[in-house]
Amino acid sequence: MTAIASSGKKWRKLYGRMHTYFSKPQNVILLVLGIVLTVTTIAPMLTIVNDTFAVHEGSVDARNIEEGQVYTTYNWGALFAPTRTMDQRLAKINLWTPLTNSILLSIFSCIGAILIGGVFAYLVTRTNLKCKKYLSAIFIFPYIMPQWTMAVVWQNLFNSNAVTGGSDGLFASLLGIRMPLWWCQGLFPSAMVLSLHYAAFAYILIGGIFRNMDANLEEAATILNTPRWKTFLKVTIPLVKPAILSTILLVFSSAMGSYPIPHYLNLSTLSTKYVELNASRAGQASILAVIMMLFGIIILIVNQKTTSGRKNFTTVTGKSGQSSLVNLGIGKYILAAFFIVFTFCTGILPIIMFAVETFLPNPGDYSFVTSGISGNMTLKWWINSDPLAENGMYGQLGILFNSTIWNAFLGTLIVSVCCALAAGTIGLLVGYCVSKNRRSKWAAYVNNMAFLPYLMPALAVGVAFFIFGSSMGIFNTFLLLILAGTIKYIPFASRSALNSMLQLSGEIEEAAIIQDIPWWKRMTRIIIPIQKSSIISGYLLPFMTCLRELTLFMLLCSQTRIITTMLDYFDEMGLYAFSSGINLLLILVILLCNAVVNKLTGASIDSGIGG
């Protein structure tokens, strides 16, 4: 009798606890998101691992198994423990060389990005450099533009028929300078281009800390009569170390997963090798993807270790005077001039070059410059409306009349809008719920799950969804693209949402809870309006990144479905005018979006990446 009573009491107590737990919306959302994100993040990863053991019809592993075998370790053996000399050579080409290249590329890109971005950040925030405002805005351009933009520019500048084959670039055709091969192709230009691309990223992260850093910290050292260089080395640098570290982590994985840049610049990395192998050695390709994922997981662990340590300083003390800027003397003009030229090359030149390219009669035919005859330019790439009129266009209509291009553009817009809405909303919820449950382990897990795809090389995520999507029968659908994009971009939104939610005192919401204001009203009327600018950038960032995404999507759909794969297609066809035109359109759309949102809300791409 008493046993029943006490067990009844226990149940009532448990029920009460559950009721209390689930009466808080953040707990319900957290539970649902945790399960959904686990499935959508982990399942695709498991399918890749599974794929490395699976037997692929018509692939090399299918010829090396016994009848009826479903799983084989052949692929792992072929790459890691080859027995025959020929296999050893293959393993070197297919695994070890790309792996070495990938790691080198990632390391050099990190160094380059931090050097360029860090120096620029220091100059802009801590010295009396001229033209700061203009330089600061234009320096972000390469990051906003599609990744391969700079690679294409590099090619257009330095390629020459004599060294690389194909058409002459600007240097060769106008100045007659032929750059050596190592300059034109391979590791050096790939690392340079990636460095320039992610320098903007390093600038935003490091500059953010420089800007918010309490000047008193440095002034305290100055008062103690510490030489300036010593202050810089012992105080300033250690303080920006967390920002440098997070730049390294992000650039490392992004560089590793980048496909277009090594592809254009002819470097064999894990990602380009994956695409190469995918047809005939699918299982081995999957192993490459697994390796890339392992790097992502290692980086996540490193990230966890470093951000929770003692050396994670609070640099923003809230009470800060204006720090005295370092006087560069005459250098403020010289450096400004240098950076104006530099940013012109990275930010403006690509746009001009893409524009010019679309008016050239043939790729690399810059004869209008030397001859001065504007008749050597053409509008046919834009306005040709007769499929039979131009032989050189392979039956394609001009960009303005080409329904394939416009359909692909529409497809990109659909995918981008859906991804932005989904990723932005989920990210917002993750940020909100995690900030409400800071102590809970489950919240930390959900946060990590949402963050993991950020550190996964884009190609690895793409591969995961390719295999996952194929097995689910949704290959080449918008659904798969949106799913992959959403998962990959949730971190953008969840990070900015979490940062902004943590700034919001819990009392603000409690004041509403006490007055019996329902949850959705608290969100829509209080929390979202207060933090609207960072929430909008949580939507904006996925949108703009999605517009220019190639690596993630190229395996998931046919080439005509979205604009970036379309662009890739035209490049392969040698119709550079088309790809340049599309590039131009993409860049303009992205810049326009950034400007419009900036004007409307004060949010911008650089405000969301913080941390």
Place this chain on the structure above:
Amino acid sequence: MSKIELSHVTKRWGGYYAVDDLSMVIEDNAFVTLLGPSGCGKTTTLRMIAGLETPTEGRITIDGVPVFDSELGINVPANKRRVGFLFQNYALWPNMTVYKNIAFGLSNINESGAHVNEKGEVCRDETGKEPPRKLTKAEIDRAVKRVSDIVKIGMFMDRYPSELSGGQQQRVAIARTLAPGPKVLFMDEPLSNLDAKLRLEMRSELQRLHLETGSTFVYVTHDQMEAMTLASRICLIDNGVLQQYEEPMLVYNRPTNLFVADFVGNPAVNLMEARGEEKDGAWQLSLLDTYHAAFTQVGDTMDQSPLHSGIHKVEKENKDILFKYAIHRISDEGVDKDYQPDDDDYVLGVRPEFLEISENGPIEGEVFSAMPTGMETTVRIRVGNYLLTAVVFGGVIYRLGQKVRLNFKGENVMLFSRKTGRMLCAGSLKIN
């Protein structure tokens, strides 16, 4: 109309006890302050009563209705407890004007027979028979007008919180809290962000507000002066354990232990270690190294029952240790830090106003420092190796180093057991 009862309420995170087996009754219409040093658990207690924090153990009732009971699995969420909460940082919604801040909560009311009467008070049908109803725009206007008149912010209605001064923001926060007519008002250090002058002003306004609204006020503060001046009862908490829950004057004159005696009162109480023996309510004590005195008990002997049962389900990480009172010495040389006191060791507590500077006092000292405010002067006097504090009313000027003579006056000298830290009784102290 609303009495709050806490019985055996505990809140812990792992082995850390924020609130440890707290039982108390807050009478209807009382003004109770929860007082204690930072991190003692007073805010947690307040948040648990309001429903913003879930207790680990125990039972809380408001108006006889259990709002939390760990045994029965009851936990009424904060929004259904009909309480008001005033936050330390005001928590005004920065995206809304003053008017919207106050009206937002009102526009969400959808309760049985809800309406706003002539005076602007929100009324409800407590029986719950009438159908639920929302307030009309005119009614909300009336209710907002009433509360904004109380705190005199009528002219700021269209401003945003960022355009107001700290004191004005505080008033808006009070108006917002009062608007829906809460049964109980909780305040979490509401004055700590104001400057000293404004704080004094708001303090008296809160007292008026308590009278006018007739609600029960529960007020958290670490400022003992605020607690003394405002409260009808003070609840003193240390390390999660309730130390004393009585009227301010009793807390001041009859503290349960050395911690309370030391925490309450500004300037702080003079503590002197003494040793001697008791004989029929009279003690012969030696103190201040060279003096001997007779202590005579006046009034009752204090209750010595323990403050806490000492039983914990999980071992308490933040252990309850004997309060380390401070004896002000010129030099700490020769003090045995590991001394184990026995039953013959006492501590005497003398409030500064009971330390008299008189020409023929038996104790000899010299002025160590003097801080005149005009109304009174706080004088620190060196007696041998010890420093004692006295308060002298009126504009008396003292020279540093001046020789003075002292006497203990009155019957409110406190005698504590040095071994347990508990107060034994009050009495008078006479130097032989």
